[in-house]
Amino acid sequence: MSESLDRSTKINMLTEAVVRRLCEKLDKSTDKGWRKLGEIVANERRFKVSSDDLEMCSLKVLQLEGSPSRMLLRLMGERGCTTGHLIDYLQMLGNCDALQCLKPSALQIVVQPQSVALLSGHKLHLSCHAVGKSPVQYQWFKTKEEVPNSFSPDLVISPVHLKDAGFYICRVNCGESCEFSQWAQVDVLNVDTSCGPSYHTVEGQLKVVIHPQFQRLNIGDNLQLQCGAVGRPIPRYQWYRNGVPIPNATKRKLVIPHVMQDQHGSYRCEISSSTERMWTNEADVVIDARISIQISGAMECTEDDVYAIGGGSNDFFLNSVPEQLYATDKVALLIGNLSYQNHPQLKAPMVDVYDLSNLLQQLNFQVVSLLDLTESEMRNAVDEFLLLLHKGVYGLLYYAGHGYENYGNSFMVPVDAPNPYHSANCLCVQSILKLMQEKETGLNVFLLDMCRKRNIHDDSTPNIILRVTANIVFGYATCQDAEAFELSSSGFTNGVFVKFLKKRLLDDEKITVVLDRVAEDMGQFDATRGKQALEIRSSLSERRSLSDPILPGDSADPAHTQRRQWAKAHQLPESMCLSFDCGAQIKLGFAAEFSNVLVIYTHIIKKPEDMSFCQAQVTDFSHDLDVDPKEMNRETPEETGIHFLSSSLPQHCLYTRVSALQKLREELVFTVCLQGTFTSMADDPIHWMKNINIGKPLIARLDLHRDMRRNSCMQTCLMPHSPCHSPGPEHCPYLHQGLHQPQDYSRLSPQQQYLDIHEHVEGATGGCGDSFYDNLSQPRYERVYDSPGGLSSSPNRVSIPIEAPEDINELQTVFISSLQLQQQ
Structure with a gap:
């Protein structure tokens, strides 16, 4: 152990970085973790660690520390434990990973490159310095490409040009050790000569140019x-x-x-x-207010000029101009289900919902984006969405997750759906459409990113009577009786549908034209060609576009109040400055990753001169919320599970991600704890507490947690078993006949289980689920098969054929026939 730290060093003198790595190893291990270490120390009796102390450590996971290992190490340090003692105990424990944390690193980056914005023509200078036990080598990269001749710790580009903007990273090698620096973003601005050369860069100084x-x-x-x-x-x-x-x-x-x-x-x-x-x-x-008009390409005039040109009548000219179509409002509900309780997990819906949310907001949609909703939460969210629809409104519903289609009706599967699930456990898209039709909306768009395989466990036939209207567009991510796929990757990637949709969504074109182009793009994608194709059903007779402007209706209409309520789902709590008795001040800030995911961050803006250490953490959240204590108050957003806001959040903060806000029943109350140490006092930190109440943030204001308070979308489905709650076994007698059992995926061939997809551009290099196959995609549906190799039906159950057009009842056929089927 000659390579380890000085054995006489007290544990409480270890650096924060070493303690953090050590605690991570001990917290994650079950048989060689902190509790076993505590038992070894207790048996030694040298440091008087009792069973009560271990119980106190276990409770700390729910409190400020967030780590029982940290509490145990603190107790041991207070009682004189040195690094030598800890090394001996870890050797007895047999935790080699924890021992490795106490060895000095052979390579350490001491200077990280910093992001910068600068003018074109000036000098770009990025630095990355490291120390090691042997000579250190450097190599700079721009995104994934090596920067030529960049083998120095300093990357200098002079003069810098617009093409040099991007993300840079440095790889550092020392013998067999290799480390990567943090990413540095370079933003290059191009300005005219009047303000460019006159400005000389001052390191770190902010200047508007x-x-x-x-x-x-x-x-x-x-x-x-x-x-x-x-x-x-x-x-x-x-x-x-x-x-x-x-x-x-x-x-x-x-x-x-x-x-x-x-x-x-x-x-x-x-x-x-x-x-x-x-x-x-x-x-x-x-x-x-004047609108420019182009007449036959020969002249341009305005409404004010038409009378003179037309010799006293402007009717001909005005009627020859295509009418500008407007929406009285534009609202969108985006739902992404990925963390299923009884079915395979998905990854892409989170990325898809986030990307579409940003794009639709650019088109002036009021967007509510939600992740992982139960059946009652989905129904209540849809009900809130329906309340906003009235004459002339553009309504868009996007869903990504598991799903199926029976008899021409599409069903969205909530995260709490049982296994197997039935129509009463899911939301029927056509029943939602029926209610939207009654609102006389200007445009109804459904984007369904789910599988459309037949569900052999559901033999119900919904009786949904739809009117023939000319304002409906369906964009199905895949065709009937086919799967929709998401790319398998170790990182975050879109599903196949949104991968191409997001490139076209902002086009100022009729919505069906946009979807046609997406279908063409998907048809050129080798990975899913012949396996997934976009299907478009449209009864749109006007040039309606998602980019159409908004011309608000009467503000006194009944929906005006509800629109303001919907807007509250976007309102963040106001940032606040908290002052503590010790003289320190912190900023408590908030951001929204989704409408039901809140990000809280704390930043020290002032501390007393004699305070050597100062940190502010948040704790004591409601049990209704999905907050992992071990992922709270982390130094980087990614450590907390925040993957989309890291570039827009302030730096040098502690971050906490609070999800499932729709489950919040009361106002959100938590504690901000400031801890600090003073140079003139002992090393033990002193704590100051403040209780914070931020009300009901974001989607929590709509109280989606309530039990299906209206059941509007369910009441339109007049099914044999459509009560207000999911049916029990008494409603589904065939559950007792062997269908309610786990699926045996091992009986399926690899070709049946997964579709082999490799996508170099998106970097899809990881595996999918627990499969040993690499670079695969996962279908968004529950795999159920009525075949000798899969689940079979009960002998007493009538076999249900795969869906065909004649399966749809007469009224349904009239409606489907009115839709123009556009297919690749």
């Missing part, structure tokens, strides 16, 4: 404003109109398609870093 400019537009034009700042780290942006922040406007460029008269005003952008904050100049945006 691009200001938004005055705009005069006509109704229906696209508004584009941009700004920019240089500095290290890369600054954050937030656009304002008339002093009010614009939701989701956090990029350097602000684009608002098809502006309306009420979007005029004064625009400016707040630019900030972790230590600085400044504003751009204000830019006035004037929107004229």
Whole structure:
């Protein structure tokens, strides 16, 4: 153990990095973890660790420390335990991974590269320095490509150009050891000569170099404003109109398609870093009420000019111009189910919902994005969505998760669906459509990213009478009796459908044209060609587009109040500054990853000069919420499970991810605990507590946890077993005949279990589930087979044929026939 730390070093003198790694190893191990270590120490009797102490350690997982191992090490350190003693105990325990944490690393990166924004033509300088036991070698990468001749700890590009913008990382080698630095983003701004050369970069200083400019537009034009700042780290942006922040406007460029008269005003952008904050100049945006008209490509005039040209009558000219279509409002409900209780887990729905949410918000949709909903939560979310629909509204429903299709009706499977599930356990899409039709909506769009295989356990025939209307578009991720696939990857990737949909969704085209192009793109994807094809059903007779502008209706209509309630699902708690008696101040901030996932972060903004250590953590959350104590108060967003907001969150904070907000029954109350040590006092930290109440954040305000308070979408399905709750065995007698049993996937060939997909662009290199096959995709459905190799039906049960057009009843046939089937 000569390579280990000094054996005489007290445990409480170990660095935080060493303690954190050590606790992670001891917390995760079951047979060689912290409890077994505590028993060994207790048997030694040297440090007086009792059974009561071990019980106290086990309870700490629910409190501030979040780690029983950390509490045990603290007790041992307080009672004189040294590193030598700990090494001996870990040897007795046989935990080699924990022992390795006490050995000095052969390679350590001491200077990490920092993100930077700078002007084109200036010098880019990134640094990465490491120390090791032997000579250290460096290699820089831009994304996945090596940067030529970049073998120095300093990467210098002079002059830097727009093409040099991107993400950089450094690989450091020392003998057989290899480490990667953190990623550094480089943003290169291009400005005219009037402000470019006159500015000389000052390291770390934030400076605005691009200001938004005055705009005069006509109704229906696209508004584009941009700004920019240089500095290290890369600054954050937030656009304002008339002093009010614009939701989701956090990029350097602000684009608002098809502006309306009420979007005029004064625009400016707040630019900030972790230590600085400044504003751009204000830019006035004037929107004229006149609409430009192009006549036969020969001349251009406006409505004011038509009378003179037409010799006293403007009817001909106005009627020859295509009518601009409007929505009175645009609302979207996105549901992604991935963490199923009784069925295979999925990965892509989380990524798909996040990407579509951002795109639809750019199209001015009011979006509510939800993950992992139970049956009652799904029904209540749909009911809230239906309340927003009225004449002229564009309504979009996207679902990703397990699903099936019987007799022309599609069913979405909640995360708590039993195994096997039936129609009464799921939500019928056609029943939702029936209710949407009654609202006289301007456009109904269903994007169903799920499998459409037949469910042999469900022989019910829903009696759903649909009207023939001309405002419905179905985008099925796959064809009838086929699966929809998600790419298997060790990282986060989209499902096959959204992989191509997100590239087209912002196109200013009729929605069916957009989906046609997505179908064509999917048809060129070798991995799923012949296995998954987009199917489009449309009864749309007008050029309705998701990018159509909004022309609000009467604000006194009954749906106005409900729209404001729906908007509350987007409202975050306000950030707050907390002051403690010791003189320290912290910022408590909030962000939303989804409408039911809240991110809480704490940042020290002031501490007394004699305080050597200061940290603020959050704890004591309601048991209703899905908060893992071991993933709270982490130093990076990724450690807490935050994968999509890491670039927009402030740095040097502690982060906590709070999910399943729809289950919150009371106001969200938690504790902020500040702990600190003073140079003039002992090493034991001192704690200060503050209780915080932030009310009901985001989707919690809609109380989706209640038991199906209206059951609207269920009541439209007049099935033999459609009570307000899922049927029990008395409603499904065939459950007693051997169908309610776990599926035996081992009976299926690998070709039946998985579809082999390798996607180089998306980096799909991982396995899928517990299979030993690599680079595979997983179908989004519950695998049930009526064959000798799978589950078989009861001998007394009538065999149900695979769905064919003649299976649909007469009324259903009339409706389906009215839809134009567009297929690749």
